[in-house]
Amino acid sequence: MAGNMKAIKLRIKSVKGTSQITRAMELVASSKLVRAKERVLKSRPYYETLYSTLKDIVAGADDFSSPFLTERPVKRAAYLVIAGDRGLAGGYNANVLKMADELIKQDIGAGVEPTVLPIGKKALEYFEKRGRDIWSRAFFQAEALKVGGCFSMAKDMCKAYANGETDRLILCYTHFDSMLSQSPRSLDLLPLTLDAQAEGQGHTQLYDTDAQSLFAAIVPEYVGGIIYGALCESVVSEQGARRAAMEAAGKNAQEMIEQLNLKYNRARQGAITQEITEIVAGAES
16 A cells, blocks of 8 residues: 555656646747747738739739749649647647648649658658658748748749749648647749739739849748748747647646546545554454
8 A cells, every 4th residue: 555655746846847847848838929920920910021022023924934933844843831830739740741741642642753852850850751842941940940941941942933843832831829739731933823814904013124034033032931930820820839738737746646546535534444443453362
């Protein structure tokens, strides 16, 4: 009985230590979440303005053409997948990676050769384990990726698309819906689809250079802004998912401690009862 009580006390101590860790991780995630939300709000105006500019260029030019707008038979597709560097974030990593892998399997079934540019250690490990072709490992650390890295990546991908090395660029990331909900999404980055192209409406603008050259110069900046915005959304989603997971883990730890305390008290009461019985029996004898 004494050995059982000692084991329960050690278990309670262990669970309390884990509870303190989950509480600390929850607080850290909450702090990072606030900063990540600010980054999302600050990133949106940039690519929204560039998107509007691209529409104006297309609408204001006669017989405008660009390789970034031309759809062609898809033989090779590039997937830019954003995940996290660590786990303990609920289904954040698993959901977006599973979605991306399903899209890749569909492309393989259609005879398309897919390649992956992973962002985040979990993404790199996931696709390496499954034998997918890796475009580059230069940006595998999501936490280390900043604005400059996003634009560098976008320039490389746009150059590869213009040279015919890939026929489609797909971005897979996690959209932050709320504190309790984060949804994986995919977005076709290239070729571009502009509303003004179909409507034929826009503002006439005068530029110092020809429309095609200006358009080609803006597209990588626009794609870089989209990638950075998706990265910010993913970071917010990761912190939100981690905060929720740690909060749930903390509640489970408290429930477990209560159950263990109950078992300990029962074992202690049983030990006391046994001692009293032994004393009474010894007195009678």
